[in-house]
Amino acid sequence: MPQPNAMRCLVVDDEPRLRRVLVRLLEGEGFLCVEAGSGTEALEMMRQEPVPLVISDLRMPQMDGVTLLREIIAHWPDTAVIVVTAVAEVESAVACLQLGALDYVAKPFHLDEVRARVMQALDKRRLILENRSYHELLEQRVQEQARRIEELSLERLQALVHFLEEKDPYTRGHSVRVGNYATAVARELGLTPQVIDTIALGAELHDIGKIGVSETVLHKPGKLTESEYRHIMEHPIIGARILGPLMRDAPPALAIVRSHHERLDGKGFPDGLKGDAIPLEVRVVTVADSFDAMTSVRPYRPALSVQSAIRELEDARGAQFDPRAVEAFLAAFPDMTALPVATPDVRPLHLPPPAVELRRT
Ligand SMILES: [Fe+2]
Numbered sequence: 565m566p567q568p569n570a571m572r573c574l575v576v577d578d579e580p581r582l583r584r585v586l587v588r589l590l591e592g593e594g595f596l597c598v599e600a601g602s603g604t605e606a607l608e609m610m611r612q613e614p615v616p617l618v619i620s621d622l623r624m625p626q627m628d629g630v631t632l633l634r635e636i637i638a639h640w641p642d643t644a645v646i647v648v649t650a651v652a653e654v655e656s657a658v659a660c661l662q663l664g665a666l667d668y669v670a671k672p673f674h675l676d677e678v679r680a681r682v683m684q685a686l687d688k689r690r691l692i693l694e695n696r697s698y699h700e701l702l703e704q705r706v707q708e709q710a711r712r713i714e715e716l717s718l719e720r721l722q723a724l725v726h727f728l729e730e731k732d733p734y735t736r737g738h739s740v741r742v743g744n745y746a747t748a749v750a751r752e753l754g755l756t757p758q759v760i761d762t763i764a765l766g767a768e769l770h771d772i773g774k775i776g777v778s779e780t781v782l783h784k785p786g787k788l789t790e791s792e793y794r795h796i797m798e799h800p801i802i803g804a805r806i807l808g809p810l811m812r813d814a815p816p817a818l819a820i821v822r823s824h825h826e827r828l829d830g831k832g833f834p835d836g837l838k839g840d841a842i843p844l845e846v847r848v849v850t851v852a853d854s855f856d857a858m859t860s861v862r863p864y865r866p867a868l869s870v871q872s873a874i875r876e877l878e879d880a881r882g883a884q885f886d887p888r889a890v891e892a893f894l895a896a897f898p899d900m901t902a903l904p905v906a907t908p909d910v911r912p913l914h915l916p917p918p919a920v921e922l923r924r925t
Contacts, residue, residue: 570594570595570596571594571595571596571616571617571686572595572596572597572598572613572615572616572617573590573595573596573597573598573615573616573617573618573619574597574598574599574600574606574609574610574615574617574618574619574620575587575590575597575598575599575600575618575619575620576599576600576601576602576603576605576606576618576619576620576621576624576629576632577601577620577621577624577648578601578602578621578624578625579621580601582621582648583599583601585675586619586648586678587599589675589678589679590619590682593679593682595617598615602624602625602626602627603620603624603626603627603628603629603631603632603635604626604627606618606620606632607627607632607635607636610636610639610640610643614640614643615643616642616643616644616686616689617643617644617645617646617682617685617686617689618636618643618644618645618646619645619646619647619648619669619682620632620633620645620646620647620648621647621648622647622648622649622650622653622656622657622660623649623650623653629647629648629660630656630659630660630663633645633647633660633663633664633665634663637663637664641664642689642693644666644685644686644688644689645660645664645665645666646665646666646667646668646669646681646682646685647660647665647667647668647669648668648669648670648671648673649668649669649670649671650670650671654670657670666685666688666689667681667684667685667688668681669681711813714810714811714813717810718765718769718810718811721769721772721806721807721810722768722769724772724775725739725768725769725771725772726739726740728774728775732782732783734783734860734861734862734863735771735860738771738856738857738860739767739768739769739770739771740768741852741856742767742768742770742849742852742853742856743764743767743768743852745767745851745852745855745856745893745896745897746763746764746767746848746849746851746852746853747760747763747764747767748893748896748897749848749851749852749889749892749893749896750763750845750848750892751896752892752893752895752896753844753848753888753889753892755844759816759845762814762816762817762820762845763817763820763845763848763849765814765817766816766817766818766819766820766821766824766845766846766849767820767849767852767853769803769807769817769820769821770800770803770820770821770824770849770853771799771803772803772806772807772821773798773799773800773801773802773803773804773805773806773821774799774802774803775802775806776798776799776802776806777795777796777798777799777802778795781795781796782796783863784863784864785863785864786864787864788864797825797833797834798834800821800822800823800824800825800833800834801822801834803821803822804818804821804822807821816843816845816846817845819843819845819846820843820845820846820849822834822835823835823837823842823843823846824846824849824850824853825850826842826846826850827883827884827885828842828847828882828883828884828885828886829882829883829884832884842886844886844889847885847886847888847889848886848889848892850884850885850886850889851877851885851886851889851890851893852893854876854877854884854885855873855874855877855893858872858873858876859873870900871900874894874900877890877893877894878890
């Protein structure tokens, strides 16, 4: 008598007498058997409730055993299939093995032989499944390790960004403030937690490429020459190159690093992306970055007041900035006087008029 948790087995044969013989044998071994008189009926039963073991005759009217085997392997690859053949059909049986049947039994068969073949086939199936889940587990562990290594590398880069900013009184706290502004804007826009995390990461690392920019140019007190400006504006490309290998799984965060100086009207750097070609995550960070840059002292200009910076954002809506991102920024910080803007402990040597167009962040 089969146990409640007995393995289910489907016996397929157009001859009821042969089906009964196999069913009786398998039930004696503890299987819970179901029967089908044709390939079509067998497939219908598999669709209703797949079974782990199928024993099928090869020669049947309508759908032969080979077609049935192909269908089962295609849709239920974890099912063990044993084909029953006439002795004269051994070639077909071999073809079935090549198609994925686990074994075959030649008629007339001994019940002991069928019993042994079934047990062997199930052992083989168990080993295949165990082997696969072992490899899946291994693959999962490798991926987890790779992710952890990437996280550790990113954590180091975040620490490096903070260290570099701390060294420079003009940019101290910039990446953290940009991160705070950008995540507040992202929340205001109703973006998902996953996108908000991406924005936070990209915002924090957006200027990492400045590592590759000459400090003399970066801290030049006066107006930049054209070539100095171009040199500084290489930092998004340098940043994307540094982070590329570490952010393969986070392309939007990488886009923030590469494209945070793009403008909606296509006049930005480094790719001249226009409108929707600039991902929303980037457009959010651009507003946050520009606001913090404007309200921070730079060696070449004083800080703009919060009110003036807001005006700049509003005036450049649609040209430089995404209007929705600007609106969300204003909505996220209704009390402008409470904004945690930069409080630099330095004063610029020269105070040329604010150079909003040649904004260096
Ligand atoms: Fe930048």
